[in-house]
Each structure stands twice: as C-alpha cells, then as structure tokens.
Amino acid sequence: MTEPDPTADPDSPEGRGGAAAAIPAAPRGAGRAGLDRRRILGAAIEFIDEHGLDALTMRRLGAHLGVEAMALYRYVPGREQLLDGVVEAVIDELYGDPDVHLSASRGWQDYLQRLAHGVRRIALAHPEVFPLVATRPPAAPWVRPPLRSLRWVESFLDALIDSGFTQEAAVSAYRAYSSFLLGHLLLEVSQKGVKIGTEDHPDGGPDAAQSTDLGGYPTVVRLAPLLSLDESAAEFEEALENLLGRLEVVLRESRTPRRGDPRS
Amino acid sequence: MTEPDPTADPDSPEGRGGAAAAIPAAPRGAGRAGLDRRRILGAAIEFIDEHGLDALTMRRLGAHLGVEAMALYRYVPGREQLLDGVVEAVIDELYGDPDVHLSASRGWQDYLQRLAHGVRRIALAHPEVFPLVATRPPAAPWVRPPLRSLRWVESFLDALIDSGFTQEAAVSAYRAYSSFLLGHLLLEVSQKGVKIGTEDHPDGGPDAAQSTDLGGYPTVVRLAPLLSLDESAAEFEEALENLLGRLEVVLRESRTPRRGDPRS
DNA sequence: CCCACGCATTTACACCGTAAACAAGTCACG
DNA sequence: CGTGACTTGTTTACGGTGTAAATGCGTGGG
Numbered sequence: 001m002t003e004p005d006p007t008a009d010p011d012s013p014e015g016r017g018g019a020a021a022a023i024p025a026a027p028r029g030a031g032r033a034g035l036d037r038r039r040i041l042g043a044a045i046e047f048i049d050e051h052g053l054d055a056l057t058m059r060r061l062g063a064h065l066g067v068e069a070m071a072l073y074r075y076v077p078g079r080e081q082l083l084d085g086v087v088e089a090v091i092d093e094l095y096g097d098p099d100v101h102l103s104a105s106r107g108w109q110d111y112l113q114r115l116a117h118g119v120r121r122i123a124l125a126h127p128e129v130f131p132l133v134a135t136r137p138p139a140a141p142w143v144r145p146p147l148r149s150l151r152w153v154e155s156f157l158d159a160l161i162d163s164g165f166t167q168e169a170a171v172s173a174y175r176a177y178s179s180f181l182l183g184h185l186l187l188e189v190s191q192k193g194v195k196i197g198t199e200d201h202p203d204g205g206p207d208a209a210q211s212t213d214l215g216g217y218p219t220v221v222r223l224a225p226l227l228s229l230d231e232s233a234a235e236f237e238e239a240l241e242n243l244l245g246r247l248e249v250v251l252r253e254s255r256t257p258r259r260g261d262p263r264s
Numbered sequence: 265m266t267e268p269d270p271t272a273d274p275d276s277p278e279g280r281g282g283a284a285a286a287i288p289a290a291p292r293g294a295g296r297a298g299l300d301r302r303r304i305l306g307a308a309i310e311f312i313d314e315h316g317l318d319a320l321t322m323r324r325l326g327a328h329l330g331v332e333a334m335a336l337y338r339y340v341p342g343r344e345q346l347l348d349g350v351v352e353a354v355i356d357e358l359y360g361d362p363d364v365h366l367s368a369s370r371g372w373q374d375y376l377q378r379l380a381h382g383v384r385r386i387a388l389a390h391p392e393v394f395p396l397v398a399t400r401p402p403a404a405p406w407v408r409p410p411l412r413s414l415r416w417v418e419s420f421l422d423a424l425i426d427s428g429f430t431q432e433a434a435v436s437a438y439r440a441y442s443s444f445l446l447g448h449l450l451l452e453v454s455q456k457g458v459k460i461g462t463e464d465h466p467d468g469g470p471d472a473a474q475s476t477d478l479g480g481y482p483t484v485v486r487l488a489p490l491l492s493l494d495e496s497a498a499e500f501e502e503a504l505e506n507l508l509g510r511l512e513v514v515l516r517e518s519r520t521p522r523r524g525d526p527r528s
Numbered sequence: 529c530c531c532a533c534g535c536a537t538t539t540a541c542a543c544c545g546t547a548a549a550c551a552a553g554t555c556a557c558g
Numbered sequence: 559c560g561t562g563a564c565t566t567g568t569t570t571a572c573g574g575t576g577t578a579a580a581t582g583c584g585t586g587g588g
Contacts (some may be wrong), residue, residue: 150480333575343575
C-alpha cells in the first residue's frame with residue numbers, strides 16, 4: 001500500500017522513505033532515563049509538530065519528557081535559546097538527508113536543486129516549526145533564513161564559486177535563492193497549516209455562513225476552486241527551475257567579463 | 265536637507281513624502297480622551313515599531329494609552345485578535361498610499377509594480393510588525409500573506425483577468441507574486457532588524473571575538489563585506505522585474521490557448 | 529432627583545518563565 | 559566502608575501575563 005503515486009508530492013512526508021522526518025534524538029533503547037540536550041530538542045520539535053508552537057511551554061515540555069520544567073534549564077539556558085536550538089536541530093536534519101550533498105560534485109544546478117528539495121522536505125515535515133526558522137533573528141547579520149547555519153552558507157558559496165560564479169554573483173545568487181526558498185515554503189506551509197489546522201467550527205448553524213462574508217468579492221468566490229487547489233509541488237518546481245535558469249544567465253555573463261563575445 | 269538622493273531607497277521611510285508611514289489613528293486633536301478601536305490598533309503598531317513585538321503586553325499597551333489593561337477588552341476581544349487587527353491595520357495603509365491603485369488603469373505591470381513597492385514601503389516602515397503578517401494564520405485558506413485582505417486579492421485577480429490573463433494564469437500569478445513578495449520582504453526586514461536591532465555587546469573585550477567562531481568558514485569570512493552589503497532595493501527591483509517578465513510570457517502563451525503553433 | 533447605562537478600574541485566578549534553595553543519586557578516594 | 563564533591567532533578571517562590579468577574583463612576587434622560 002502507498003505505492004509510489006506519480007502525482008504525489010516527492011517532498012511530502014508520506015511520499016518518501018522518511019528521511020528528514022524523524023530526528024534521531026533518543027538512540028538509547030529506554031525512553032525515560034537520562035535527560036539530554038538532544039533529547040530535549042527532539043521532544044520540543046515533536047511537541048510543536050503535534051500541538052503547535054503556542055502550546056510549547058517549559059512546564060508542558062517537561063511533562064512531555066516525564067520531568068519537571070526546571071530540569072530543562074540544566075541543558076538549555078532558557079526558552080528563547082531552546083527555540084533557537086529547535087530551528088538549529090531542524091535545519092541539521094539536512095545533514096542526515098542522503099539526497100542533499102554539501103558539495104556540488106554533480107554540478108551546481110544539481111546541488112541547488114537537491115538543497116531546495118531538502119529544505120522543502122523539512123518545511124513540510126515540520127510545518128509548525130518552519131515559521132520559527134523565518135522569524136528568529138539570525139546569528140550573524142548575513143546568515144539569514146532559511147539557510148541558517150554558517151556551514152550551509154559556506155557550502156553554498158563554495159559550490160557556486162567552484163562552479164565558476166564570481167564572488168559577487170555567488171552572493172547575489174545566495175540572496176535570490178534564500179528569498180525564493182523562504183517565501184515559497186512559508187506560504188506553502190502556512191496554507192498547509194490552515195487546511196488541516198483549524199477544523200473547529202462547532203457552531204454548526206443551519207446554513208453556516210462562512211467565516212467572513214464573501215459578499216463583495218465575486219472574483220475570489222468564482223476562483224475559489226482554483227485558489228484552493230494545491231499545486232504547490234509543481235509551482236515550487238517551476239519557480240525553482242526559473243531561478244536556476246536566471247542564475248545560469250548570470251553565470252554565463254559573469255564568465256565573459258568584458259569581451260562582447262558569447263560565441264553563440 | 266535630505267534632498268532626493270538618487271541612490272537612496274525609494275521605499276525607505278525617510279526617502280519619501282511619508283505616505284504609508286503614519287497611521288491616521290487619532291485624528292482628534294487631544295490625545296487622552298476617548299478610547300477607540302482604531303486608536304488602540306494605532307497605538308499597538310506604534311508600540312511594536314518602537315519596542316518590538318515581544319514587548320507588547322496588554323498592560324503595557326494600556327499604560328501607553330494612559331489606561332488600564334482591561335479597558336482594551338471593551339474594543340478588542342483578546343490579544344490574538346488585537347494582533348490580527350494590527351496586521352489588518354498595517355495592510356490597510358495600502359489604501360492610503362496614493363501611488364498604489366486598486367485597479368489596473370495603467371496596465372497590469374504598472375499595477376503589480378506599484379503594489380509591490382507599496383507593500384515594501386509598509387514592510388520597511390514597520391519592520392517589527394511585518395513578520396506578523398507572514399506568521400499569522402490567514403482568514404480564508406487561500407488568502408495568504410502578504411496580501412491578507414480579500415479586497416486586495418479581488419483587486420489583484422480582477423486586474424490580471426481584465427488584462428487578458430486566463431483565470432488559471434491569474435491565480436498562478438497571484439501565487440508567484442505573493443511568495444516573491446513575502447520571501448523578499450521578510451528577508452530584507454529581518455536583515456534590517458538585525459543590523460540596527462542588536463547593538464548591545466557590552467563585553468568590549470580587547471580583540472572582541474565575534475559572536476560565533478568564524479574559524480571554519482573561510483569563504484563566508486572572505487565574502488563578509490559582500491554579504492553584508494545592502495543592495496536590497498536593487499535586488500528587489502531586479503527580482504520584481506524578472507517576475508513580471510515571467511508573467512508576461514505566461515500571458516502571451518495563455519492568449520494562444522490551443523493552437524500548437526508558436527510560429528518560429 | 530435618580531437611576532440606568534456605558535466605560536474604565538479593581539480584584540482575582542490560572543498559568544507562564546525562571547532564580548534559588550533543596551534533595552537524591554553517583555562516584556572517586558581515603 | 560565512610561565521606562565529600564559533583565551531577566541531576568525537584569521544590570518553592572516571585573514577578574509578569576492574559577483575561578473573567580465584580581466594582582466603581584460620571585453623565586444624560588425620565
């Protein structure tokens with residue numbers, strides 16, 4: 001069952017072997033014994049995925065781990081840093097993804113493509129966590145969401161520069177790529193979250209007037225089926241492809257710095 | 265003074281007449297008398313802009329208005345809804361922007377361009393508020409950040425459809441446009457917030473090792489000047505232009521619906 | 529005059545993050 | 559074995575938060 005449906009989203013948590021979904025937080029056999037920073041972060045991610053970000057509380061997370069809230073403070077300085085640790089841990093799942101490489105051994109396009117899908121996989125696996133990635137202030141001024149860790153930025157820049165990009169081009173590519181990834185995934189995740197998140201409308205009135213009155217917006221109403229259609233995967237692919245194409249142009253232009261001779 | 269510098273960012277709060285910067289919350293002359301939902305929302309925006317989102321508390325906002333916290337509850341159901349009201353109010357500043365039109369009277373490209381810059385102006389004017397726009401769950405499943413209000417979505421779709429886009433093309437353009445705007449502005453705002461936000465490093469050691477050890481990231485270190493360069497305005501313009509170009513292609517193709525004849 | 533009503537305050541409560549004191553292992557070493 | 563230091567988790571306590579409920583308090587109409 002769940003045989004590989006060709007129309008399925010390749011980055012959705014169900015449509016894949018499960019990489020980048022589970023965090024190997026508690027490799028020990030037993031569950032209860034031995035607190036640990038990794039275990040705490042893993043539990044926090046699990047908790048957020050399950051109950052939402054607002055529900056995460058030191059006390060509740062403690063309870064979830066079978067421990068008192070204050071116990072967490074021995075491994076985490078405070079709640080803010082715990083959240084920082086959460087986004088770091090989530091991003092670190094990239095290292096465990098066999099489809100994402102740190103070096104552009106098969107060309108920069110392959111590198112960027114794999115990286116993008118890896119990040120998307122993470123975003124879809126942790127839709128409640130991902131907004132954190134976008135919101136939390138970055139460590140260094142230029143390391144920005146969603147490629148938070150310096151290691152990935154380094155890898156990104158190296159990959160492009162090794163592939164022939166100038167330094168300027170690599171940096172501008174980093175910016176374009178980051179903003180594309182962040183925007184697209186944030187939007188996609190927010191839509192996902194709503195589609196399943198809030199299904200509580202217990203006031204089942206007779207004809208149930210929708211939340212807001214759609215009265216004055218005929219076009220929106222008419223296009224509602226199209227608007228609520230979920231073609232995220234295809235759109236992502238297309239936008240990504242477009243970005244890569246754009247970068248290719250940049251690269252080609254940057255390779256012939258002065259000579260007006262593309263030689264066709 | 266502050267004469268129009270050609271290199272200045274046209275969307276920055278200082279580089280402009282001031283539209284979309286001040287919210288006309290309290291048109292009444294006096295300050296203290298008469299609470300009011302608009303006044304509360306305006307004060308909340310002002311407060312967030314000034315002290316950051318985390319600092320916003322019912323009690324503090326009350327104090328800021330010269331009133332007790334519970335007084336706010338007569339005009340706002342609760343804190344969550346207050347924040348919803350804040351993003352709504354911020355987005356509503358678009359209506360007061362003379363450079364942004366609700367209809368594409370001068371062509372859809374002009375419309376999209378003006379809208380994008382209008383939203384950018386708002387984002388830059390309220391960098392602390394804008395992440396809220398991205399994070400808050402949308403009212404309807406398909407009305408998503410950053411074009412939260414149905415009225416703008418309606419206007420957007422109408423503008424494109426009136427300009428010859430098919431319904432499908434208009435919807436997909438809406439998605440591409442939204443995600444572009446959101447991603448770019450979120451990144452830009454987050455970078456802005458850091459650049460000025462955290463200037464507190466009172467531990468002025470002798471050689472002051474930067475926050476994290478930049479040891480293992482030579483490329484990042486080498487490109488730091490480039491990475492911290494702020495060319496947001498130009499990048500925004502370029503990415504926007506590219507998006508418009510892409511949409512133009514979509515439009516052209518969508519105008520020849522079936523004939524398998526691109527001719528050449 | 530008075531009283532009802534709209535508006536702001538006061539009070540109260542459960543919950544939050546976290547500082548500080550405390551207890552309960554665990555382990556090295558004499 | 560005793561004993562002290564160290565690790566780990568708990569208890570207690572405090573100030574702050576969102577908000578329900580009761581309380582005051584002008585101010586205008588009968």
